[in-house]
Amino acid sequence: MKLHVTLTSPYARMTRAAIIEHDLQDQVEVLIAKTRQSDSPYYEIAPSGRVPFLELDDSRSLEESDIICAYFDNIGKGPPLMRAMDLNNWEYGRLHALARTYIDGIGVWGREVRRPEGEQSPGIVAHERARNVRLANVWEREIGHPLMQGELNLAQLTLYCAFDSLIMYTGVEATPEHPNLQAWRARLSERPSLMATLPPART
Numbered sequence: 001m002k003l004h005v006t007l008t009s010p011y012a013r014m015t016r017a018a019i020i021e022h023d024l025q026d027q028v029e030v031l032i033a034k035t036r037q038s039d040s041p042y043y044e045i046a047p048s049g050r051v052p053f054l055e056l057d058d059s060r061s062l063e064e065s066d067i068i069c070a071y072f073d074n075i076g077k078g079p080p081l082m083r084a085m086d087l088n089n090w091e092y093g094r095l096h097a098l099a100r101t102y103i104d105g106i107g108v109w110g111r112e113v114r115r116p117e118g119e120q121s122p123g124i125v126a127h128e129r130a131r132n133v134r135l136a137n138v139w140e141r142e143i144g145h146p147l148m149q150g151e152l153n154l155a156q157l158t159l160y161c162a163f164d165s166l167i168m169y170t171g172v173e174a175t176p177e178h179p180n181l182q183a184w185r186a187r188l189s190e191r192p193s194l195m196a197t198l199p200p201a202r203t
């Protein structure tokens, strides 16, 4: 199996961490993709041009970090990262979606500030900055939830990778005024899968 990633993508980081959580390093080859370049040879492999992208051994392929992590849950050794969701217990689904909406906003913000200066939209940056403040406030209250404190899951992984990618893309630290989030991040930061997949420092 081949997993195409970039070292800066928080979505790809989730899947890279999942490989380590599931002890799949011998089964999955991790390759660096050339994204966002016209005529990149990567588009022959992944027509969407996005990462993460998993090439399965039977010539099929998978996109979307959630789906790829769920696939690794099925073939890996560790506890599942994607938790069951049913109508009697929708708590995992609620927190997972809240983490996804948080990381997606940071993705938009990060994309904006990486455009050439004259092409950046101050309106979009202000919108995403304000969204981030609102959602960080929500997370400060939600982080005590047993699902966010217990065994690692994909909602936790998503939120953790979101915070690190915000710093890498924008230099903004989301949690200095949020003691609960700070303590949570400090605890997770010692996890080997997250230490091994740190994004590059901001340049």
Ligand SMILES: N[C@@H](CCC(=O)N[C@@H](CS)C(=O)NCC(=O)O)C(=O)O
Residues within 6 Å of the ligand: 008, 009, 010, 011, 012, 035, 036, 048, 049, 050, 051, 052, 063, 064, 065, 066, 107
């Ligand atoms: N919803 C997708 C998002 C993937 C995504 O947006 N990846 C970005 C990097 S963070 C990408 O590949 N961008 C390249 C492009 O849009 O051409 C997932 O969860 O995997």
